[in-house]
Amino acid sequence: MEIQPRANKNRPAQQSTKRAVSTLRVAPGLSASAGAGKSGRDPRFDAVSKGAVDEHAWRQKYGFVFDKQREEVRQLKSTLASAKAAAKAQHAGAPGAKRKRRKRGASAAALPPHEVEALKLELSRKSNQLMAHDQAAERQRLKSAVRKKEVVAVAAGKRPYYKKAREIREEQLTEQFQQLEKSGRLDNYMAKKRKQRASKQRKALPTYSDYTT
Template identity: 30%
Template sequence: MEISSKKPVGRFREVIQAPKKVVRDPRFESLCGTLDVDGFKKRYNFLYDSELPAEKERLKNQMKKTKDPQALSGLKERVAWIEKQLKSASTKHIDKEILAKHKKKEREAAKQGKQPYYLKKSEIRKQQLVEKFKELKASGKLASFIEKKRRKNASKDHRFMPYRRPTDNQQET
């Protein structure tokens, strides 16, 4: 049975107010403390050293066995995520090493009474590139890396090259 809409609503209705939920984000709350990056790295380093590589291998084995395309795409996404995590961790580790080396050198210079020199981001990138070249040279992949870089730059240059204007005799035909 429906209530008629023609009947007026009573003047005083009881409206129950639900208590408002307070959502706290631990990244921005002072109640949760501050992030100790070095402590975090020390405590969870086992993930990057053993857990993630082992999971990656296990997932690759599962990918070989599975026939279901949906499951296969999920496994591929997970493997890609793990590779991304490992790669970013290694680059962060290299950055940290470069800065630590520089800071140590600067501390020694400061003890001798010299003015401290702070690295710019461009100089950090240059040192990263030098480290990458050393690593590639040691593994023997430097030539292929340089060739790939050359092809990429050539394709960029080719993209921005202006098209040749058609000559008069080409327009007639």
């Protein structure tokens, strides 16, 4: 084997065997430019597939997913309630509760604490997803109602008036306030909002480290 002369005296005469050969090397008999014009194609990021997503159509098409999720939330709540009742009866050792459970034919058992926490986290996650879905559906419903009113007004010969996003948002908040007031959850909602606002204000206050640095 003929050894090529070194370009510099500090370079090795041959490539070291301690260096692994790359797996992305060019196969013998082929050139690196042979497949330069070809590239993989992912249809998810192709220009043909790009476009605006119709959120309303998407929610209508995949509404069964949220229906199934509501059923899962109901099952999680039932499981947590049964586990809580079983743990309470087991901890207190109440014989009356045991007799009542035998009459009903229930066989609920207390769950370990880590399983209860996992179920609570799963319930919170799914509930938040459903809440976001319901809020988006409500916003879409209000937009559709406004659009229908505008169509009727234009058909009657009136000049079309397109509401601003701020006005639509105010109508949504007004309707949300009325729904909370009817359901009796207004006080809890306002207390939660005040707590969140107070937490943000506390975070914005200067701390001791701000003056020492």
